[in-house]
Amino acid sequence: MDVVSVFFCCSRCLDCPVELQNRSMVRWDEKGSFVSRQQADLVVVGCGAGGLATAVRFLELRPTGRVVVLERTSKARRGGNTAWTGSFFRLEADGAPAADFSSRMLELSEGRTDPAIIGRLAELAQPTMNWLNRNGVATQSDLTYFLTSKGPRLMPVGGGAAIVETLAARVEALGGTIRYETTAQDLVQDETGAVTGVVTADGTSWQAPTVVLACGGFEGSATLLDRHLGERGHELSPIAPGGRANQGEGIEMGIRAGAATDGQFERFHGEPVDPRTRSPEALVMVYPYGILVDHRAQRFLDEGADTPDNTFESVAYRIWRDADQFAYVIADQKLVRQDIARAVLTDREPESADTLEALAERLDLDPAALVATVEKYNAAARPGPLEVDRLDGVGTSGLEPPKSNWARPIDEPPYVAWPVTCAITFTFGGLKTDEHAHVLDREGTPIPGLYAVGEVAGIYHHKYPGATSVLRALCFGRVAGEAAAARCSTPTTAS
Numbered sequence: 001m002d003v004v005s006v007f008f009c010c011s012r013c014l015d016c017p018v019e020l021q022n023r024s025m026v027r028w029d030e031k032g033s034f035v036s037r038q039q040a041d042l043v044v045v046g047c048g049a050g051g052l053a054t055a056v057r058f059l060e061l062r063p064t065g066r067v068v069v070l071e072r073t074s075k076a077r078r079g080g081n082t083a084w085t086g087s088f089f090r091l092e093a094d095g096a097p098a099a100d101f102s103s104r105m106l107e108l109s110e111g112r113t114d115p116a117i118i119g120r121l122a123e124l125a126q127p128t129m130n131w132l133n134r135n136g137v138a139t140q141s142d143l144t145y146f147l148t149s150k151g152p153r154l155m156p157v158g159g160g161a162a163i164v165e166t167l168a169a170r171v172e173a174l175g176g177t178i179r180y181e182t183t184a185q186d187l188v189q190d191e192t193g194a195v196t197g198v199v200t201a202d203g204t205s206w207q208a209p210t211v212v213l214a215c216g217g218f219e220g221s222a223t224l225l226d227r228h229l230g231e232r233g234h235e236l237s238p239i240a241p242g243g244r245a246n247q248g249e250g251i252e253m254g255i256r257a258g259a260a261t262d263g264q265f266e267r268f269h270g271e272p273v274d275p276r277t278r279s280p281e282a283l284v285m286v287y288p289y290g291i292l293v294d295h296r297a298q299r300f301l302d303e304g305a306d307t308p309d310n311t312f313e314s315v316a317y318r319i320w321r322d323a324d325q326f327a328y329v330i331a332d333q334k335l336v337r338q339d340i341a342r343a344v345l346t347d348r349e350p351e352s353a354d355t356l357e358a359l360a361e362r363l364d365l366d367p368a369a370l371v372a373t374v375e376k377y378n379a380a381a382r383p384g385p386l387e388v389d390r391l392d393g394v395g396t397s398g399l400e401p402p403k404s405n406w407a408r409p410i411d412e413p414p415y416v417a418w419p420v421t422c423a424i425t426f427t428f429g430g431l432k433t434d435e436h437a438h439v440l441d442r443e444g445t446p447i448p449g450l451y452a453v454g455e456v457a458g459i460y461h462h463k464y465p466g467a468t469s470v471l472r473a474l475c476f477g478r479v480a481g482e483a484a485a486a487r488c489s490t491p492t493t494a495s
Contacts, residue, residue, distance in 0.1 A: 036203065036204045037205045037207060040066040041062065041066045041067065041208060042484045043068055043197065043210070043212070044067065044214055046456070047079055048082035048083070049470050049477065050453035050454030050480075051071075051214030052163070052167035052171060053453075053473065053481065054212045054453060056176075058482075059171065060174070063175070064175075067175075067176035068176070070182045071179065071180050072215075073180065073181065078164060079161070079168075079242055080215075080216050080243070080246060081160070081238075081240060081246070081425065081426060081469075082163055082242070083161050084241065085240070085470060087156050088466070090153065090465070090468055091153070091154040095125060102119065108464070109460065109461040109465075113460065116434065117434070117435050120475075121475055128475045132474065135170055137157075137163055138157040139155065139157065140154070140156075143342060144309070147286075147343050148308060148309065148388070148390060163470070183200060184201075184249060184250070185253070187257045193257075193447065209484075210487050210488070212480045212481075213253070213254060213451070213452040214480075216243070217427035217429070217455040217456065219243045219246050220243055228427070229266055230266075236422060238423065240280035246426070251430055254456075257447060258442065259432065260444070261431060262433070262457075262459060263429040263458020263460050265429030266429075267317075267460075267461070269464040270317055271313070271423055272285070272287060273420065273421060274346035276346070282345055282346040282347070283345040284345075284418045284420045288304045288311070290331030290332075291374070291403070292315070293330060294322070295323070296366070296369060297360065297365045298369070299377065301315065301318050302403055303315070304395070306404075307391060317422065319420060325422060326419065326421055327419075328417045330374065330417050331410060331416050332412040333414065334385075334412055350417055355413065355415070356370055356374055356415055359417055377409075380398055381396055381403070381409045384408060392405055393405060395407050430452070430455060431456060431458060433457040433459075437457070437476045449487075453472075453476040453479075454469075
């Protein structure tokens, strides 16, 4: 059956002189199903920090431009990971990058993150915070959930949810459209390879000179987790409901369109959380101050290797890889007496008992094995007060694995324990981009019309430099929005 195209502009006729680019095109495909074609100046896939920043910045520069943001979830569930995170930024109170900002990003990636991207991110950080404030998102300095933090980090008042709610409202106030429950499935390309639109699951073809992918990584896809992390990848649950919507389609679409990849696909940003609760981001960041045991009641790592902000990701990874995805923080009253509320975000109290045997029974551990593990640790530990706000250099002697800091005996009952598992926050692998947010092909050349921001763009390797993920989404979202405005034929207005 031939494809028949019919243009609808009003109910009066089919041949009025309204410009066709401002109408919808409805057609029948070869199976007799309706397929629609919509025209825009910019199509953004994803309604998190990166996608919304892109749309707002474009509309600031092109007030009459036509923008559509495609979001696979409902309005109530929009925002991906952004909506659920506290969204700390590795910035000073005035928005300037922290002193170790660039060096830390390069160091933790072992030199594999593009220095040009790091440099651009540092350059854009303060202007982006100023822009965020002008658009109605206030920022403040606050303490993180690490007890060893030397100073506060900048964060939005209201966390990532405030970014999503405020910028989504700005998109609509500026004339943009957000289409909910609309899943992008593939990119449209012309004969030269340039990206000219997106096809959604309902058969709609959204045509635009610029497409920006901002739809997250693949932490919500059990299939892709198994493919890239190994057969146990599916055991990792997203730390928050927003991560479940990140199914990896943006990455897959980009690869089919000829994009190169970057970031370490077999690694991810994970965090130790309490599995007893359904609360999102139920972090348990006190593991350095006790011992961490697996389901055999055996220690399996150095809990005090460094400050928790430097080890929590690797500890979470080891819980998944080496402890069958379940472990327990064992401690005593020396820890309980500390002010640890900001380091334990679960809504469940720790398990508690007057003896180690009774605690083991509550945890379904072998009592004799737990007692033996604690006694062996205590023999190698050093008596003294527990100081949780700094590396104290108090390490074990003759113990394997060692404990390098905070090695105080566990001998003051009642004993306490928090179950911990590894939750995945986001994946590292994604599309290769440059410092202009262009998606690059396998020869390193920008694919015309295609940009990627946020988690869908792979930049991280080995270890995540904390408090940079939402920041880079916002910064490069603005970059992509400006690029889309420059590519648009709609008249511009000075910002």
